[in-house]
Structure formats: structure tokens, C-alpha cells
Ligand SMILES: NC(=O)c1ccc[n+]([C@@H]2O[C@H](COP(=O)([O-])OP(=O)(O)OC[C@H]3O[C@@H](n4cnc5c(N)ncnc54)[C@H](O)[C@@H]3O)[C@@H](O)[C@H]2O)c1
């Protein structure tokens with residue numbers, strides 16, 4: 358068993374990572390003091406449910422818990438106000454009360470949606486993350502929960518920390534290859550922002566990670582979660598430092614919104630965004646070797662690093678103005694200083710950003 362602790366004072370919680378944890382969910386809920394007197398709401402999606410929902414429901418019922426389940430359509434489009442309302446309806450009809458908890462069984466979409474339901478239902482009830490994607494080593498940790506607005510990602514949300522995170526490595530075996538690569542994009546990000554050795558380790562273990570080798574994956578997820586937990590514990594509500602977790606997201610979130618939610622997977626859009634940040638760094642006069650290493654790392658995981666021609670640069674620029682980090686007339690970018698170190702930069706001229714978006718179409722050859 359690997360355990361990572363998220364240190365947040367009275368809101369601290371553990372992330373349990375191991376094979377077979379889904380079959381012990383009832384014991385973990387008991388250990389964390391979740392009551393059996395009030396119903397639990399399981400939120401999941403229609404790709405995850407056929408694999409794991411029955412097992413979780415049976416396990417919890419064996420332990421004396423009552424459950425109701427909300428199964429949403431798989432994909433980013435479910436992080437919407439209308440699906441949020443549908444899940445709320447299941448919660449109300451299911452008789453959830455203030456002692457109830459919401460369990461998120463799925464990837465980041467389910468985690469963000471279910472977490473926002475938990476943050477809002479009766480002004481806030483308990484919440485447990487049961488992640489089933491690689492990407493969710495990022496989304497299940499740190500308490501950012503949200504749904505999207507058609508104009509911008511994660512615009513409607515809250516900070517709401519889970520009681521604990523139960524990460525069953527066995528569930529990752531059924532992930533489609535595209536979601537494996539996309540999930541590893543955020544693992545690479547954790548290396549790029551704070552840990553050059555981990556970034557190197559990711560590249561050296563690309564084949565084992567892509568092949569879902571349990572031991573390699575276990576270490577990668579533990580290290581990724583630890584880096585994220587350490588940042589979050591210093592700046593829970595993104596007063597400053599936490600923004601580094603947004604490497605690649607200024608461009609990435611804009612791509613997701615402009616392309617239409619679900620066209621790009623989140624990890625894919627962030628990969629293009631990380632290539633863009635590395636290009637911006639070169640434009641700012643920093644060492645081109647960081648750009649080259651970033652590209653080699655992303656490409657080792659078969660991740661996209663270019664903008665498709667159908668995406669309009671003006672629309673991406675406009676979407677970036679809606680980013681939560683856009684303040685007082687400035688777009689904020691997380692820019693690599695070296696592999697494993699980044700800066701938060703807010704004075705990049707608009708024309709430089711436009712140039713980089715154009716260069717991303719060509720694969721970035723123009724400036725290195
Ligand atoms: N809150 C945060 O801090 C944070 C951090 C990173 C990303 N996010 C959000 O996370 C979302 C992306 O998460 P994601 O990539 O996990 O997407 P996702 O939840 O859509 O899951 C990816 C796909 O895999 C399927 N799936 C999930 N688990 C499976 C399994 N074990 N077997 C087979 N199929 C499975 C899903 O149905 C979906 O089709 C985005 O909305 C992003 O904004 C949030």
C-alpha cells in the first residue's frame with residue numbers, strides 16, 4: 358500500500374493507492390467515520406458503471422450502507438449545469454441528508470462534477486474520491502471541484518476537499534489507450550513543474566507506463582500525488598504558488614472550450630499547452646533545450662503538441678481572456694525556467710502569445 362497525506366490542518370486527508378481497494382471500500386468508509394444512518398450517493402459515468410459500479414454497490418451494501426447511484430454520460434460535456442441539476446435531483450429523490458456523503462467513482466469529469474454536487478448539496482456534505490483514471494491522480498487531489506460554462510472551463514465551482522481518496526490500481530487496466538496517454542500528460546506536468554528527476558524517470562519509463570505496468574504506475578501516481586499534495590498544502594486556494602499546477606492550462610483550457618468540450622481530452626489539450634509554454638519561454642530568451650526536452654517527453658507518450666488548423670487563433674485568444682488567472686488586463690502563463698522549475702509570468706505581450714499560437718500550428722519549428 359502506498360499512502361500520500363494531503364496536509365491541510367483540519368481538512369487533511371490520505372490518498373490510498375493499491376490494487377484491490379474497491380473491494381475494501383466499505384471498510385475504508387467505516388474507518389473514516391461515514392455514517393450508515395444516511396444514504397450515500399455514488400456518481401459515476403456510463404463507461405465506468407458497467408465495470409465497477411455493481412462491485413462498489415455490493416461492497417457497501419455488505420457493510421450496511423444504503424446507496425443511490427447517478428450514472429452520467431461519459432465525457433467532458435457532463436460537467437454542465439444541466440447534468441449538475443440531474444445529479445442533484447437523484448440526491449434529493451434518494452433522500453440524502455446533511456450526514457450523507459457523495460462518492461465519485463470515475464475519472465476527473467465525475468470527480469469534478471460529484472465534488473461540486475457535494476460542495477453545494479444543502480450547502481456542503483462529505484465527499485470521497487474513488488478515481489479510475491490516471492489523470493485523476495491530479496483531479497482527485499486538492500479540492501478543486503467545478504463544472505464548465507460553454508465559454509470557459511471550470512468557471513462554476515468551489516474548493517471542497519474529500520474525506521479521503523481510494524485509488525484502486527486494478528481499475529486502470531480497463532482504460533482505453535487514448536485516456537492512458539492523456540492521463541500521463543498531467544503526471545509529466547508534475548515532473549516539469551517541480552521535479553526534474555521525476556520528469557526524467559517518466560521518460561525512461563514511458564513504455565511501462567503506457568503498458569499499465571502496476572508497479573511502475575503505482576510509483577508514478579504516488580510521486581505525482583505527492584508533488585501535487587505538497588503544492589496544495591502550501592496554498593490551498595491558489596493565492597499564489599498553486600498556480601504552477603496550471604502549467605499548460607492557459608492555452609489548454611482555451612483549446613478545450615474553443616474545440617468544443619470533449620473534442621480534445623483534457624490531458625491532450627494540456628500537452629499542447631505545455632508545448633506552447635515552452636515555446637513562450639524560448640521567445641522570452643530562455644534556453645531552447647528546455648523546449649526540446651519538453652517536446653521529446655510529450656512525444657514519448659504519443660501526446661499532441663500542435664494546434665489543428667481548424668482552431669481559430671482569435672477565438673483561442675478570446676477564450677484565454679476568460680481564464681481564471683486573467684486579472685487586471687493580463688493573461689498569466691506558467692513558464693518553464695528549466696526542466697523541474699517554472700515561473701508565474703503575467704507580462705507577456707499579446708503579440709508574442711499570438712505568434713506562439715501560430716507557431717504551434719507549424720510544430721514550433723520557427724523559433725528553435
Ligand atoms: N479538479 C482538479 O484539480 C482537476 C485536475 C485535473 C483535471 N481535472 C479535470 O478532469 C477532467 C479530465 O479527467 P479524465 O481524463 O479522468 O476524464 P474522464 O473522467 O472523462 O475519463 C476519461 C474517459 O475514461 C473513461 N473511464 C474512466 N475510468 C475508466 C476505467 N477505469 N475503465 C474504462 N474507462 C474509464 C471515462 O468514461 C471517460 O470516457 C477534466 O474535466 C479536467 O478539467 C480536474
Ligand SMILES: O=C(O)C(=O)C[C@@H](O)[C@H](O)[C@H](O)COP(=O)(O)O
Nearest residue numbers: 495499501510511599602603606681
Ligand atoms: O489543482 C490545481 O490547482 C490545478 O491547476 C490542476 C489542474 O490540472 C486542473 O486541470 C485544474 O482543474 C485547473 O484549475 P483551474 O482553476 O484553472 O480551473
Ligand SMILES: [Zn+2]
Nearest residue numbers: 543606623627
Ligand atoms: Zn489539468
